[in-house]
Amino acid sequence: xxxxxxxxxxxLGGGTSCGYCAAAIRDIDKNRTIAIVSADSEPPxxxxxxxxGFLKNDAMSPDDAHCKDESFYPENNIELxxxxxxxxxxxxxxxxxxxxxxxxxYGKLLYxxxxxxxxxxxxxxxxAQLLRTASDGLAIRERAKSSKKICVVGGGWIGxxxxxxxxxxxxxxxxxxxxxxxxxxxxSRASASAVKRELEKNGxxxxxxxxxxAIDSKSVRLENGNVIDCDFVIAGIGDTPRTHIAREAGLxxxxxxxRANSNLVTSDQSxxxxxxxxxxxxxxxxxxxxxxxxLHAKATGAHAGKGMAGEPAPFDGVPYFFSDVGELSYIQxxxxxxxxxxxxxxxPESPVLTEVxxxxxxxxxxxxxxxxxxxxxxxxxxxxxxxxxARTNIGALRDRLQSPSFDVLELKSLL
Numbered sequence: 001x002x003x004x005x006x007x008x009x010x011x012l013g014g015g016t017s018c019g020y021c022a023a024a025i026r027d028i029d030k031n032r033t034i035a036i037v038s039a040d041s042e043p044p045x046x047x048x049x050x051x052x053g054f055l056k057n058d059a060m061s062p063d064d065a066h067c068k069d070e071s072f073y074p075e076n077n078i079e080l081x082x083x084x085x086x087x088x089x090x091x092x093x094x095x096x097x098x099x100x101x102x103x104x105x106y107g108k109l110l111y112x113x114x115x116x117x118x119x120x121x122x123x124x125x126x127x128a129q130l131l132r133t134a135s136d137g138l139a140i141r142e143r144a145k146s147s148k149k150i151c152v153v154g155g156g157w158i159g160x161x162x163x164x165x166x167x168x169x170x171x172x173x174x175x176x177x178x179x180x181x182x183x184x185x186x187x188s189r190a191s192a193s194a195v196k197r198e199l200e201k202n203g204x205x206x207x208x209x210x211x212x213x214a215i216d217s218k219s220v221r222l223e224n225g226n227v228i229d230c231d232f233v234i235a236g237i238g239d240t241p242r243t244h245i246a247r248e249a250g251l252x253x254x255x256x257x258x259r260a261n262s263n264l265v266t267s268d269q270s271x272x273x274x275x276x277x278x279x280x281x282x283x284x285x286x287x288x289x290x291x292x293x294x295l296h297a298k299a300t301g302a303h304a305g306k307g308m309a310g311e312p313a314p315f316d317g318v319p320y321f322f323s324d325v326g327e328l329s330y331i332q333x334x335x336x337x338x339x340x341x342x343x344x345x346x347x348p349e350s351p352v353l354t355e356v357x358x359x360x361x362x363x364x365x366x367x368x369x370x371x372x373x374x375x376x377x378x379x380x381x382x383x384x385x386x387x388x389x390a391r392t393n394i395g396a397l398r399d400r401l402q403s404p405s406f407d408v409l410e411l412k413s414l415l
Contacts, residue, residue, distance in 0.1 A: 006105035007035040007079070009308055010096060012086055013112035014038020016046055016294060017275035017301030019067040021110050024305025026076045034078045037096065037104060039085040042134050044068065048294050050137035051161040052324055055144065056169045062134035067298075086113065089249040091268050108270055108308045111251070111258060112301060113242035115276040115292060120153065120235050124215035128235035131158055140234060147171055147231035151220045153212050155182035157323050158236035160195055163204050164326040173204045174228050176220070178211035187336035187357065188368040190344045194351040195325050195370075202326055239292065241277040254279040257290040262314035264304045272308055274300035283314050284388055285335050295320045318385045319366075329374035333384035334366025343401035345408055354380065354408045362395020364388060367408070380408060386415055 009025055009032065011018040018036045022044075025034055036044065045065040054060050063070070073080055085099040089109070096104045117130040129140055144150065144166060152163045155177030163175040177184065182199075183192035200206055207222070214221045220228045243253045252259035252267040257279030260266050264280050266273050273280070275297035282289035299317040307313070321332040328351070336342065339357035346353045350371070357365040364387040369380050387394070392414050400406050 004095075004103040004105065005035070006033075006107075008032035008107040009034045009110070010104050010106035010108070011036045011110040011112065012089075012096065013110070013114055013275065013277075014040050014044055014080075014082070015112060015114050015275060015297060016044055016067050017112040017114075017297045017304070018110065019044030020298050020301040021112070021274060021305035021308070022076070022078050023068065023072075024302040025309045026078065028306065028309035028311060032107075034076075035081060035104065036073075036078065037081045037084050037086060037098065039083065040133060041083055042066070043070070043073065043080055043082070045134060046294060047132075050134060051131060051158050052165050054137050055141050055162070055165045058141070062138070065134065086245060089245055089271075091249055091251075091271070094270065106270075109272070110301075110304055110308065111246055111266065111271055111273045111277065112275045112297075112304075113245065113277055114297075115239035115241045117236070118238045118240060120212065120215065120237065122212060122214055125235075127215045127217055128153060128233040130235055131162065132239070143232050144169065144171060149174070149230045151176065151228055151230040151233045152236065153220070153233060154236035154238070155179070155206070155208065156185060156236060156238065157183070159234075160199065160325045161323060162234055162236065163199060164202070167199070167202055167204050168326065174207060174220075174230065175199065175204055176207045176210065176212055176222070178209070180209045182206065182208065186332070186368075187339070187342070187366075188332070188355045188370075190348050190353055190355060191330055191351075191368055191370045194348055194353060195328060195330070197349075197351075198326055198328050239276075241290075241292075243277060246273075246277075254288055254290070259288060263307050263312045264300060264315055265307065265312075272304040274304040280315060282335075283316060284318065284391070285338060289319070289335070291319050291321075293319075293321045295322070316389070318388050320381070320385075324374075327372050328370055329372065329377060330368065330370045331377050331381050332366065332368040333381055334364070334388045336366035336368060339365035343398075343406075345401070345404055345406050347404070356394070356401060356408060356411075358395060358398075362393045362398075364392050364394050364411075383409060383412060387411060390415055
């Protein structure tokens with residue numbers, strides 16, 4: 001039997017963005033009603049552990065990844081509607097209809113439905129396990145216990161992290177990427193090469209420049225005809241932001257996400273957006289920007305919450321990506337994918353490697369760093385953020401940046 005409820009603030013998606021949005025709203029507005037509607041079986045949680053430590057730690061449960069304590073929601077009068085997929089948004093009547101027929105009326109709405117993993121559209125692709133949710137992580141962990149050999153299809157963030165984790169558990173791993181190198185979408189090609197060397201050094205078989213043609217329950221066949229026997233297959237070949245409901249509702253949709261202004265307000269002044277599905281005006285880049293990462297979801301969710309509760313402001317967060325592959329820690333700040341040129345500093349073989357990216361006009365566009373000692377990355381990350389916020393032009397240092405021995409922290413002198 002369906003029902004209808006009205007909430008002053010209705011948050012759709014149930015991921016990290018919704019958890020931090022709810023907290024930000026409640027910090028400002030102590031009384032109005034808040035609800036989170038989620039297709040997941042868990043309250044909002046942080047996803048990074050599920051491709052890393054969670055897979056090899058039986059003592060860890062999904063509860064350990066929750067972004068807020070279980071008591072947070074009842075103590076703050078925030079209602080959770082779990083396992084409730086959304087079917088449609090009706091802007092005229094300011095109602096949301098769930099797949100089960102339930103209706104939620106809203107005063108203000110956060111659209112943070114995130115993204116969904118792309119399945120393998122090849123014969124037997126249904127045999128491949130995807131990784132997006134806590135349930136997916138539990139499924140992989142359980143199957144890994146009885147597996148001696150696993151194939152991972154896709155050499156991006158998720159594929160490389162999962163391959164490194166499974167290998168550390170004593171499982172033979174083959175990682176397959178159709179592009180010529182791993183991390184094909186990462187601007188720092190030097191860092192991508194370092195990740196490939198690290199995986200191979202630790203025993204992961206890495207196959208690049210070849211894609212999977214078919215899968216059955218016990219093997220993978222490549223397009224070149226080679227067959228790789230394995231106990232099961234994990235696929236991480238990318239994702240698609242969930243914009244279809246927004247599009248059907250008549251919201252402006254961009255290249256990959258829902259269009260929003262710098263305050264994260266969509267083309268409907270009653271609807272905000274955040275997280276993977278958000279494509280907002282970026283005050284530093286000067287155009288719309290969309291990012292898919294945990295820290296971005298957290299930051300934009302909290303910022304949207306402040307705006308919804310009556311404290312609007314342009315979002316001024318600098319994009320921050322991180323990945324851990326085995327013992328390697330990688331960080332990326334800013335907009336290196338929009339840069340005109342870059343300079344590689346340090347020793348790629350160690351690796352202790354920093355890459356500095358410049359816009360065409362010489363302004364600092366962003367930077368990346370990869371090494372084993374993650375603690376050394378904090379001052380580098382802070383410097384990158386400061387250079388972007390100050391819109392610092394470092395073009396005059398091009399000659400010095402040509403030297404791999406240049407200490408990136410010397411760029412502080414330009415601030």
